[in-house]
Structure formats: C-alpha cells, structure tokens
Amino acid sequence: MGALDAAELKSSSPQRIVSINLCTDELLLQLVGPERVAALTKFSADPEVSTVASQAKNIKQIKGGIEDVQACGPDLLVGGRFSHKETLRFFEHSGTPVLTFRLPKNFEDIYADIRKLAGAVGETEKGEAIIGGMQADLAAFKKDSPPFVKRGILKKAFFFQSGGVVPGSGTFENAIMEAAGLENLAATMGIRDYGSLSLEKLIEMKPDVLIFSSDQKQKPTVRGEVLNHPAIRKALPQVKNVILPSTILICGSPASIEAVRILVKETNP
Amino acid sequence: MTPKSRSSVKETPAWFLYGLLGTALGVIFLWSLNVGPIKIPLWNALFHPSSDGAFILWDIRLPRAILGLLVGATLGLAGAAMQGFLRNPLAEPGVLGVTGGAALGAVLVFYTGLASAFSLALPLGGILGAFLSVLLLYLFAGRLANVQTLILAGVAINVIAFSGTSLVLNLTKDPYAVLDIVFWQMGSLADRSFTHVFLALPFILIGWGWLFWDRRALDALSLGEETAASLGVDLKALRLRMILGTALCVGAAVSVCGSIGFVGLVVPHLLRPFVGHEPGKLLGVSALGGAILLLLADIAVRLIPSIVELKLGVVTSLIGAPFFILLIFQMRRKLL
Numbered sequence: 001m002g003a004l005d006a007a008e009l010k011s012s013s014p015q016r017i018v019s020i021n022l023c024t025d026e027l028l029l030q031l032v033g034p035e036r037v038a039a040l041t042k043f044s045a046d047p048e049v050s051t052v053a054s055q056a057k058n059i060k061q062i063k064g065g066i067e068d069v070q071a072c073g074p075d076l077l078v079g080g081r082f083s084h085k086e087t088l089r090f091f092e093h094s095g096t097p098v099l100t101f102r103l104p105k106n107f108e109d110i111y112a113d114i115r116k117l118a119g120a121v122g123e124t125e126k127g128e129a130i131i132g133g134m135q136a137d138l139a140a141f142k143k144d145s146p147p148f149v150k151r152g153i154l155k156k157a158f159f160f161q162s163g164g165v166v167p168g169s170g171t172f173e174n175a176i177m178e179a180a181g182l183e184n185l186a187a188t189m190g191i192r193d194y195g196s197l198s199l200e201k202l203i204e205m206k207p208d209v210l211i212f213s214s215d216q217k218q219k220p221t222v223r224g225e226v227l228n229h230p231a232i233r234k235a236l237p238q239v240k241n242v243i244l245p246s247t248i249l250i251c252g253s254p255a256s257i258e259a260v261r262i263l264v265k266e267t268n269p
Numbered sequence: 270m271t272p273k274s275r276s277s278v279k280e281t282p283a284w285f286l287y288g289l290l291g292t293a294l295g296v297i298f299l300w301s302l303n304v305g306p307i308k309i310p311l312w313n314a315l316f317h318p319s320s321d322g323a324f325i326l327w328d329i330r331l332p333r334a335i336l337g338l339l340v341g342a343t344l345g346l347a348g349a350a351m352q353g354f355l356r357n358p359l360a361e362p363g364v365l366g367v368t369g370g371a372a373l374g375a376v377l378v379f380y381t382g383l384a385s386a387f388s389l390a391l392p393l394g395g396i397l398g399a400f401l402s403v404l405l406l407y408l409f410a411g412r413l414a415n416v417q418t419l420i421l422a423g424v425a426i427n428v429i430a431f432s433g434t435s436l437v438l439n440l441t442k443d444p445y446a447v448l449d450i451v452f453w454q455m456g457s458l459a460d461r462s463f464t465h466v467f468l469a470l471p472f473i474l475i476g477w478g479w480l481f482w483d484r485r486a487l488d489a490l491s492l493g494e495e496t497a498a499s500l501g502v503d504l505k506a507l508r509l510r511m512i513l514g515t516a517l518c519v520g521a522a523v524s525v526c527g528s529i530g531f532v533g534l535v536v537p538h539l540l541r542p543f544v545g546h547e548p549g550k551l552l553g554v555s556a557l558g559g560a561i562l563l564l565l566a567d568i569a570v571r572l573i574p575s576i577v578e579l580k581l582g583v584v585t586s587l588i589g590a591p592f593f594i595l596l597i598f599q600m601r602r603k604l605l
Contacts, residue, residue: 048442162449164460196577198306199460200325229462231328235321 013122014076014097020064020087021080022050023251024101027113028078029055030130030254031123038072051247051255066090076120104252106175107138114254130254137257138179141264154183155267157209158202166197172252180263182209203235209267210239213246242266281543283550290557294338297564301334302326304571332463337567338560339466339473340458340522341532345559346552347515348533350480353487353548354511355410357419358538359596362519363530363589365419366426367402371523373433374398376450378524380437392468395524400516402426407512416600456527456582458567469521476518477556479510484549491548529582531589532559538596 016038019025025044028037029052037059043049044056062068064084069077069091077091078099092098099120104110111131118127158166159173167173168184168191177184185205186195210232232239244262248255303311305325314322344362351360362368378384378394409422434454441447486507489497498504523529536558537551544550563581566588570579 162446198578199329200306203321203325204307229328229460230464231324231462234328235324 017076018072018074019078020084024078026052026253110252155208156185157182158185158207159211164196168192176259179260211242213249214243301564302330304568332466333458337564340526341560341563342556343518343522344532345536345555347519349537349551349555361534365423367399368528369427369430370402371395371399371520372528373430375524392521392524396520399520403512453527455580456529457580465525469525472521473518476514479514484552488549530586535592
C-alpha cells in the first residue's frame with residue numbers, strides 16, 4: 001500500500017494515471033479508458049509480452065525513472081512492489097497518491113488487486129463486473145470437467161520452466177493448474193514456491209501432462225532443449241505436452257483465465 | 270626445469286601410473302552411473318530394456334558420465350599442454366580465458382538462433398571463441414612471456430569474454446533466457462543426452478590428437494626454444510597445433526557443458542612429480558587425472574544434499590581457487 005489508503009482514494013477520480021509495471025499496465029487498461037492514462041511502461045505495447053498491446057499503442061510509454069514520471073504530471077502512480085522502488089518512494093514522499101501491488105499467488109489475490117485499483121480510480125462497479133466474470137468462468141470450467149475430476153482422480157502435471165525449475169505450492173502457476181483440475185506434482189513432492197526438478201525425478205513421477213510456456217518451446221534457450229530429451233520421449237510416450245502463450249503467464253490478471261481455459265481444453269479431449 | 274631438479278625426482282613407472290589411473294577411472298565411471306536423485310537397481314536396468322530404470326541409465330546417466338570423462342580429460346590434457354608449451358605452471362584454459370572465450374562463442378550462437386538452425390553451430394561457436402582467445406593470448410603474451418605478463422593477458426581475455434557475455438545478458442529481453450545463460454555459465458553435466466556427446470566428440474578427439482602429437486616436442490621445449498629448434502622441432506608448426514588443438518577440444522567441451530574451471534590447473538600439478546617433470550609424459554596422465562577429478566566432482570554435486578543441485582563449475586572452482594592461491598604463494602617465494 002502506498003502513501004494513501006485505497007479507501008481515501010475511493011471517491012476520487014484520477015485523470016492522469018501513470019503505471020510503471022507491466023502487470024499494473026494490464027490491470028489499469030481493464031478498468032479505465034486510455035484517455036485517463038498518462039503513461040504506461042515501454043513493455044505495454046509489445047505484443048510479445050503484453051496482453052493489452054493494441055489498447056496501449058497510442059499511450060505514451062516511459063521507462064519508469066523519477067524524471068520520466070514527473071514529466072507526466074501524474075495524479076495517481078501505480079506499480080509493482082519490486083520494480084522502480086526509488087520512483088515509488090520519491091512520489092510517496094512528494095504527496096502523489098501511489099499504489100503498489102504484490103505478485104498474486106492465487107485468484108483471490110487477483111480479485112483483491114482488481115478491487116484495490118478499481119477503488120482508487122473510482123471504477124468499483126467495473127471491477128466487480130470483471131471479478132464476477134472471472135469467477136463465472138472458473139466455475140464453468142469446474143462444471144465442464146469430465147467425470148474423473150469429480151471422482152477426485154486428477155491428471156498429474158508438471159509446469160516445466162526454464163532450467164528445470166518447477167513451480168510448487170503457493171505459486172500462481174499452481175493456482176492455474178488447480179483451477180484447470182490438474183494435480184501439480186511439484187506441490188505433491190513438497191516443493192513450495194519454486195524448486196528444481198531433475199529429469200530422473202520427472203520420469204519417476206510419471207506425469208500425464210507437461211506444461212510449457214511458449215517462448216521456452218519456440219525460442220532457442222540453452223536449457224530449453226532439455227524438453228526434447230530422448231529419455232522423456234522414451235519413458236513417457238503418452239505424456240501430453242501443453243504449450244501456454246507466455247504473454248498470459250507473465251502477470252496474474254483477468255487474462256490468466258485464458259491459461260486455465262487452454263489447460264482444460266487440451267487435457268480433456 | 271633444470272636437469273638437477275629432474276634427476277632428483279624418482280619417476281614412477283609409466284605402466285604402473287597408467288594402470289592405477291585407468292583402474293580408478295573405470296571404477297569412478299561405474300560409480301557415476303550409479304549416482305542420481307532416484308535409486309535404480311543397475312541389474313534391473315540392464316535386463317529390462319524398456320523400464321524407467323533403463324531409460325534413466327542409458328539416456329540420462331550414461332551420456333552424463335561419458336561427457337564427464339571427455340570434458341575432464343580435455344581440461345586436464347589442455348592444462349598440461351598449455352603449461353608445457355608456455356613453460357608456465359599457472360597456464361590453464363580457465364585462468365587464461367580460453368574457457369571464457371568458448372562460453373561467449375557458444376552463448377552468442379544460442380541467442381542469435383544459429384544453434385537452432387543447425388546443431389553443429391554450437392560446438393563451432395565454442396571452438397571459434399576458444400580459438401580467438403588462444404590467439405589473443407599468444408599475441409598478448411608472446412612466446413617468452415613471464416608469469417606476470419601471461420596472467421595479465423589471461424585477465425584481459427577473461428574480462429573481454431565476461432563483458433561480451435554481460436552484453437548478451439543485457440540485450441536479452443526474455444528473463445528466462447537471462448537465467449538460462451547465467452546457469453549455463455556455471456557449468457553442468459546435468460540432463461545432457463547423447464546428442465551432446467556426438468556433437469562434441471569428433472572435435473574433442475581431433476583436438477586431443479593434435480595436442481598428443483607434440484608430446485616429444487614439449488619435452489625438447491622444456492630445455493629452451495633454441496635447444497628445441499636445434500633438436501629439429503618446428504616451433505611455428507608446434508605453436509599452430511597447440512592453438513588449434515586447445516581451441517578444438519576446449520571449445521567443443523565448453524559448448525556442451527558450460528564453463529568448468531581449474532581442472533586443467535590442479536590435475537597437472539598433482540601428477541607432475543610422478544612423471545619426473547617431463548611435460549610430454551604429463552599429457553596422458555593429466556587426461557586420465559582430469560577425467561577422474563571431473564567425474565568425482567560430478568558425483569559430489571549429486572551426493573551433496575541441497576535444494577537446488579549444485580553446479581559442477583561452481584564445485585571445481587571452489588576446489589581450484591584455493592589451489593591457485595597456494596601456487597601463487599609458492600611462485601612469489603621463487604620470484605622474490
């Protein structure tokens with residue numbers, strides 16, 4: 001939380017909002033029109049990383065330094081907790097309303113973030129509508145799940161990230177997998193947050209599904225080639241590979257519902 | 270080496286030394302196949318070719334052990350050859366920047382996408398990087414370099430390679446890719462496959478061949494360049510073979526395993542007393558010793574309990590750096 005409490009901002013309606021974090025860029029454009037946004041990050045219009053690239057195209061883009069932001073004359077500054085700390089602190093002390101957001105760990109966190117930002121920009125109803133839509137989507141995925149999920153037999157999955165890293169319990173990836181009716185084997189193994197997974201352990205755990213993000217599979221990465229290791233092909237010939245677009249994985253946002261939708265569709269043919 | 274110091278050392282018979290090191294290597298190789306995050310009964314794996322154990326043994330652990338052997342032998346051999354050729358006990362591919370240059374070459378090939386266009390680009394990139402580093406080294410330090418010049422040249426090349434790699438990190442947009450490069454640079458044999466073995470093997474073998482070719486010339490060279498020339502050593506050809514041989518085997522090794530330092534420094538030093546300080550004889554035993562040391566380090570990496578697997582290059586540096594400092598202390602005593 002920044003210098004001002006969200007409750008104090010509730011009645012106000014800032015017109016020159018500046019965001020210095022890609023995830024707050026995305027959240028902000030879900031809630032307000034481009035005319036109320038003074039500047040976003042330079043990533044916001046990059047279709048390779050941003051889910052709001054087309055809406056952000058005509059908005060000024062900045063790097064997020066103190067002078068950049070000052071030049072925009074913001075009446076509300078939003079950002080992530082960990083990037084451009086100096087800028088956030090500077091504007092907190094100079095009396096500009098500042099809102100900071102943590103990395104969400106589950107869908108409840110996203111709802112809370114949406115409520116917090118919606119309150120600050122005076123769009124409470126729009127925020128609730130977005131949250132309602134997300135909840136309805138998630139409920140629909142649960143209902144559509146085939147009988148084996150209802151019997152409690154979940155498909156076992158790993159979310160295999162670069163360098164053999166797998167997200168365990170307490171991560172947003174875990175929340176996405178659970179929402180799609182999958183068992184996150186890394187969480188089963190007792191990994192909290194992120195841990196590393198050797199190829200041998202992966203084979204021993206016998207996953208039904210391996211999830212990758214698209215840039216791992218498509219772009220050349222040093223360790224990305226582990227994914228094509230012959231041992232995986234031979235020991236797990238039946239395994240289902242699901243590739244999620246990396247843009248919808250970078251931030252926990254309303255777009256994350258799309259990741260759940262793809263997982264449900266791909267794992268329940 | 271002066272003739273006096275040579276005669277004062279009692280040489281171990283070559284057959285005994287090779288027999289001992291060879292047996293140790295065989296045992297450690299088998300041990301390496303038996304070590305991993307999950308237990309697989311080796312007999313079961315051998316007799317049930319489509320069990321998980323068999324896949325893990327043949328497709329994960331065997332290429333890992335073979336690569337450990339190849340890379341370790343390469344680093345030990347290249348270290349011994351460089352020390353003999355430069356007549357300098359601190360010469361080593363890692364300290365002198367050859368490993369760093371190879372790593373930069375390989376990283377560049379990866380992030381320009383060349384490696385995915387054709388797979389041979391990877392070892393070629395590593396080899397080219399190593400080649401340029403060795404070339405720079407001999408340009409900077411020359412033939413008659415003293416210890417200080419040589420080490421300074423090594424520092425300079427390491428700095429160039431490091432800034433180059435940092436530049437790639439700096440320009441990479443994708444945070445996963447940044448993580449990849451950083452981890453890769455720490456050096457590891459984890460989760461490699463036979464693809465890597467076959468990519469690197471031909472270059473490594475040719476490099477070894479060139480380095481071994483000159484074992485007698487290196488002995489002659491230890492008596493001084495003029496004496497060597499009068500004994501019929503073609504110094505120009507020797508230098509060329511040394512540069513190419515080192516670049517080929519070190520470049521190919523680094524391009525599949527990342528930077529693994531200090532093996533080439535430690536091993537020749539430990540074994541030198543047993544071969545009567547003759548650089549030519551040191552080559553073969555250093556290759557065996559390097560393979561043993563790297564396989565042992567790779568076993569240690571898997572046995573030491575840690576949440577995230579330790580990186581091989583980190584372990585060899587932790588062993589090698591104190592050794593390096595010790596050597597410098599010894600040399601300082603001699604120099605002053």
